[in-house]
Amino acid sequence: MIMPHAGAAIPAPLGLLAELTHRCPLACPYCSNPLALDNRADELDAAIWARVFREAAALGVLQVHLSGGEPASRRDLVEIVAAAHAAGLYTNLITSAIGLDGARLAKLQALGLDHVQLSLQDVDAASADHIADYAGAHARKVAFARTVVEQGLALTVNAVIHRANIDHVTAFVETAALLGAGRVEIAHTQYYGWALRNRRALMPTGAQVHQAMQQVERIRPLYADRLVIDLVVPDYYARRPKACMGGWARRSLNVTPSGRVLPCHAAETIPGLKFWSVREHPLQAIWMGSPAFQAFRGTDWMAEPCQSCAFREVDFGGCRCQALAIVGDAAATDPACELSPHHSRMLALAEQESVEPDIHYRYRGRPARDEVTAIQAR
Amino acid sequence: MHDGDAPKLPEHPRLAPGVRLHFDATRNAWVLLGPERVIETEGPASEILRRCDGSRTVAQIVDELAALYTADRTEIAGDVTDMLAELVTKRMLAA
Numbered sequence A: 001m002i003m004p005h006a007g008a009a010i011p012a013p014l015g016l017l018a019e020l021t022h023r024c025p026l027a028c029p030y031c032s033n034p035l036a037l038d039n040r041a042d043e044l045d046a047a048i049w050a051r052v053f054r055e056a057a058a059l060g061v062l063q064v065h066l067s068g069g070e071p072a073s074r075r076d077l078v079e080i081v082a083a084a085h086a087a088g089l090y091t092n093l094i095t096s097a098i099g100l101d102g103a104r105l106a107k108l109q110a111l112g113l114d115h116v117q118l119s120l121q122d123v124d125a126a127s128a129d130h131i132a133d134y135a136g137a138h139a140r141k142v143a144f145a146r147t148v149v150e151q152g153l154a155l156t157v158n159a160v161i162h163r164a165n166i167d168h169v170t171a172f173v174e175t176a177a178l179l180g181a182g183r184v185e186i187a188h189t190q191y192y193g194w195a196l197r198n199r200r201a202l203m204p205t206g207a208q209v210h211q212a213m214q215q216v217e218r219i220r221p222l223y224a225d226r227l228v229i230d231l232v233v234p235d236y237y238a239r240r241p242k243a244c245m246g247g248w249a250r251r252s253l254n255v256t257p258s259g260r261v262l263p264c265h266a267a268e269t270i271p272g273l274k275f276w277s278v279r280e281h282p283l284q285a286i287w288m289g290s291p292a293f294q295a296f297r298g299t300d301w302m303a304e305p306c307q308s309c310a311f312r313e314v315d316f317g318g319c320r321c322q323a324l325a326i327v328g329d330a331a332a333t334d335p336a337c338e339l340s341p342h343h344s345r346m347l348a349l350a351e352q353e354s355v356e357p358d359i360h361y362r363y364r365g366r367p368a369r370d371e372v373t374a375i376q377a378r
Numbered sequence B: 001m002h003d004g005d006a007p008k009l010p011e012h013p014r015l016a017p018g019v020r021l022h023f024d025a026t027r028n029a030w031v032l033l034g035p036e037r038v039i040e041t042e043g044p045a046s047e048i049l050r051r052c053d054g055s056r057t058v059a060q061i062v063d064e065l066a067a068l069y070t071a072d073r074t075e076i077a078g079d080v081t082d083m084l085a086e087l088v089t090k091r092m093l094a095a
Helices: A046-059 A077-086 A102-110 A125-132 A137-150 A166-179 A193-197 A206-219 A283-289 A291-295 A320-327 A343-354 A369-377 B043-050 B058-068 B073-089
Strands: A015-019 A063-067 A090-095 A115-120 A154-161 A183-188 A228-232 A252-255 B020-024 B029-034 B037-041
Touching: A015 A046, A046 A077, A046 A283, A063 A077, A077 A090, A077 A102, A102 A137, A115 A137, A115 A166, A125 A137, A137 A154, A137 A166, A154 A166, A166 A183, A166 A206, A183 A206, A206 A228, A206 A343, A252 A283, A283 A291, A320 A343, B020 B043, B029 B043, B037 B043, B043 B058, B043 B073, B058 B073
Parallel strands: A015 A063, A015 A252, A063 A090, A090 A115, A115 A154, A154 A183, A183 A228
Antiparallel strands: B020 B029, B029 B037
């Protein structure tokens, strides 16, 4: 591997995604966690997280996203949030609401929690609970959203969009506004981890995607005085790639429950990358010198059509993990780009899978359907 | 807002919940932090933002800035109003 940045200035990161645990009561089929989940026994303790937060702040990180799995599954969440705030970081809790009540939330708020991001699986309880494979989840989320707003905390509603709920984007925005959120993310599924595994069951048709995008633009001005609407675009139907992570190892880093530091949450799917752990290295050394961070930093690693492209420092060649997943080469142009020779194949894949009649999810953390059938037959 | 008018400013500007001003020692700049937002601010902007604490009226903020920079009040008023309007549009001021 070329080490292009031996002498070049490396910008300081802005954001840290802290995956406190991979444990989660929900089993969403598009979960961004890896297929091989970290064990509870291997999770970093609160003292190590506190050190990581101090090192992150010293490195230039401004915001920490406390995520999982479900971060509330950590009994020491209060201690962890307090440490993040004490380090001077803007603290964003990304939660399903399961495991949080008003009392615990009030404690987090008193210790400096800045913002809550709550996921909703759908606007209708039966469908939402089916997607999460958790009875009663939606009702608890709605109640929790009200608590967040009543306590004067800022709320974002996150909606991951896929075939089962893509016709409800307008209702998602309306629901977020009704709940008192200040921001809503209409996030078309990104096909990594569990989502890649479930792609055939999740992929919407091109017509659905087109309509959903139009609906967001139609409703946006109506809510301009109440709600920020952020959109995560559907790669498979795009013409240009997204600037994944704002560029590899350029703006943010991700620490897994057991302490491995990744340039993005799916980076471990790329074979041959060496990830360093916060147990063995200070965060700054990892950011500056870890082989995984150096691998695709900047533009020197690019081949054509990226290398001579006018957009190479706009989209940074798109997503490495997607290039790997579709093209089989992590250094290839993201096939979401129409300049990629694999672009039409990616689109064809989406179109073909979007009309698959059978949409059974392979839920994370649950036995597979054939296993369930086998158990029931016994 | 639908007819393109400037947004209505709150009487006592205050940062919205989830938005706060932070001194970024790494980049030596005041930054406004919000959900998935980092906005770098320059000198006068941070002076305005520090006064958006819900205790001052827009007029008081203008007075204080005019005194701080010993500048023409009308000019300062325009700058303050423009900036507050932009913050309202970005949903970064409390309603």
